[in-house]
Amino acid sequence: MPSLTSNTQMVPFPPLLPGASEPPAVLIATSAYGHEAIATHGHSEVLSWLAAAGADGVEIRRELLPAGFADFTDLGRACADMGLAVVYSAPERLWEADRFAANLDEQLGEAVALGAVALKVPMGHYTGGAQVDWAALRERLAAGPPLLVENDQTHESGTLEPLATCLEDAAAADCPLGMTFDIGNWHWTGTDPLDAARRLGPFVRYLHCKGVVRDDGRLEAGVPGDGELSDWRTLLTHLPAQLPRTAEYPLQGQDLTALTAAQVARLRRL
Numbered sequence: 393m394p395s396l397t398s399n400t401q402m403v404p405f406p407p408l409l410p411g412a413s414e415p416p417a418v419l420i421a422t423s424a425y426g427h428e429a430i431a432t433h434g435h436s437e438v439l440s441w442l443a444a445a446g447a448d449g450v451e452i453r454r455e456l457l458p459a460g461f462a463d464f465t466d467l468g469r470a471c472a473d474m475g476l477a478v479v480y481s482a483p484e485r486l487w488e489a490d491r492f493a494a495n496l497d498e499q500l501g502e503a504v505a506l507g508a509v510a511l512k513v514p515m516g517h518y519t520g521g522a523q524v525d526w527a528a529l530r531e532r533l534a535a536g537p538p539l540l541v542e543n544d545q546t547h548e549s550g551t552l553e554p555l556a557t558c559l560e561d562a563a564a565a566d567c568p569l570g571m572t573f574d575i576g577n578w579h580w581t582g583t584d585p586l587d588a589a590r591r592l593g594p595f596v597r598y599l600h601c602k603g604v605v606r607d608d609g610r611l612e613a614g615v616p617g618d619g620e621l622s623d624w625r626t627l628l629t630h631l632p633a634q635l636p637r638t639a640e641y642p643l644q645g646q647d648l649t650a651l652t653a654a655q656v657a658r659l660r661r662l
Contacts, residue, residue, distance in 0.1 A: 414634065415634075415660055416634045416635060416636060416637060416659075416660060416662070417448040417449060417477070417636040417637070418447055418448055418449075418636075418637055418638070418639070418656045418659045418660050419447060419448060419449035419450055419451050419477070419479060419636065419637070419638040419639075420442050420445075420447050420449075420450060420451070420638065420639050420643070420652060420655075420656070421450075421451035421453060421481070421600075421638050421639065421640040422435070422438055422450065422451065422452060422453050422456050423451075423453045423455075423456060423640060424639055424640060424641060424642060424643040425438060425643055425644075425648065426642065426644070427456060429648075430456050435452075435457075435467060435470070436470060438450075439470055439471060439474045439476060440474065441648050441649045441652055442474070442476055442652065443474040443475060443476060444649045444653075445649050445650075445652035445653035445656055446653055446656050446657075447476065447652065447656050448476070448477055448636075449471075449476045449477030449478060449479065449509075449636075450471055450476045450477075450478060450479075451478075451479045451480075451481050451512070451638050451640070452467065452471075452478055452479070452480050452481065452506060452508070453481045453483075454480070454481060454482040454483060454499075454502070455483050464502050464505035464506050465505045465506075467506060468505060468506035468507040468508070469507075471506070471507070472507060477509050478506050478507060478508040478509060479508060479509060479510045479511075479512055479598065479636075479638070480499075480502065480503040480506050480508040480510070480511050480512065480537075481512045481513075482499045482502070482503075482511065482512070482513050483513075483514070484499065484513060484514075485513065485514045485515065485516025485517070485549065486513045486514065486515055486516050486518075486539070486541055487515060487516035487517055487518040487519075487549075487558070488516060488517060491525070492525065492528070492529065493516065496532065497532065499511060499513065500532060500533075500535075500536040500537075500539075501536075503536060503537050504535075504536050504537065508537050509537055509538070510537050510538045510539070510540050510570075510597070510598060511536065511537055511538070511539050511540065512540045512541075512542055512572045512598065513539070513540075513541060513542065514541065514542055514544040514546075514549050515541040515542070515543075515544075515549035515554065515555060515558055516548070516549055517548045517549070518548075518549070518554055518557065518558040520557070520561065526561070526562060526565035526566075526567040527565070527567075529562075529567050529569070530565075530566070530567050530568070533567075533568060538568065538570055538597065539568075539569055539570070540569075540570045540571055540572045540597055540598055541555070541558065541559070541569065541570075541571055541572065542571070542572035542573075542574055542577075542600065543555055543571075543572075543573065543574050543577050543578060543581075543583075543588070544574070544577055545577050545580035545581065546581070547581055550577055550578070550580065550581040550583070551581045551583055552583055552587065552588055552591055552592070555571070555588075555592060556591055556592060559571060559592065559595040563595070569595075570595055570596070570597035570598070571592060571595040571596045571597060571598075572596075572597070572598045572599075572600055573588070573589070573592065573596045573598070573599050573600065573631065573635075574600035574602060574640070575599070575600060575601055575602055575624060575627065576600070576601075576602030576603065576604045576613060576640075576641075577600070577602065579604045579611055580611055585623075585627055586623075586626065586627055586630070589627045589628075589630040589631055590630050593630045593631045593632070594632075596631050596632060596635065597632070597635070597636075598635065598636055598637075598638070599628075599631070599635045599636065599637040599638070600637075600638055600640045601616065601624070601637050601638060601639055601640060601641070601659055601662075602616075602640045602641050603615050603616030603617065603620050603641050604620075613640070613641045613642060614641055614642065615641050615642065615643075615655070616641065616658075621658065621662065624662060625662060628662060637659050637662065639652075639655050639656075639659060643655060
């Protein structure tokens with residue numbers, strides 16, 4: 393497991409608090425390019441696309457790193473050299489019923505080695521944590537980046553009540569747990585994104601942007617249409633101002649730098 397100290401120079405991340413005067417930061421999730429593109433080109437070339445496209449950062453996805461990958465410090469340094477802030481996304485859940493997932497410390501160590509400004513994980517199965525659990529999490533987070541739980545596409549950690557309960561309990565215990573608000577994922581659980589924004593807005597620190605298309609009754613991620621962007625603007629009135637946002641929808645085409653630049657510009661105007 394990487395140490396909770398790192399030589400990686402962290403790229404400053406724009407403010408996460410309401411009222412920031414700078415334009416919102418726009419990142420791109422490496423998953424936007426798909427497994428095949430990442431395997432073919434590697435992260436170094438992907439980072440160059442993002443830098444050339446004017447992105448402020450990259451969301452490094454743990455599931456897209458090679459099996460046995462351990463060079464987190466070097467990858468973080470490559471991101472910093474490109475001027476890209478890093479959010480680290482790990483697919484393992486934070487909660488396993490009444491206890492924290494066993495690999496939380498490993499994820500935090502990897503995030504620190506990357507120089508990540510935040511670690512994003514699914515909430516998992518939260519049934520109510522004892523005060524001692526929150527105290528333990530506070531202690532762990534003191535040496536690492538902010539921890540953000542995300543609404544995923546499951547009913548246990550992608551519906552409103554469990555997420556609200558977890559975040560409200562954390563706040564009551566003075567534990568600095570924030571939220572990644574994935575606009576698209578709410579549709580998989582039948583939750584109204586606007587209702588979620590109204591309830592969870594005070595906890596949100598990071599925005600996942602994902603268009604949703606229906607194909608033969610199935611939902612799939614897609615490039616958001618103008619109508620979706622209009623709906624998102626209404627939703628954003630219930631969230632902190634100038635939230636850093638990430639494109640987590642497919643980016644596919646001949647000129648990926650130009651395509652990425654166009655999407656960066658669209659999300660920055662939200």
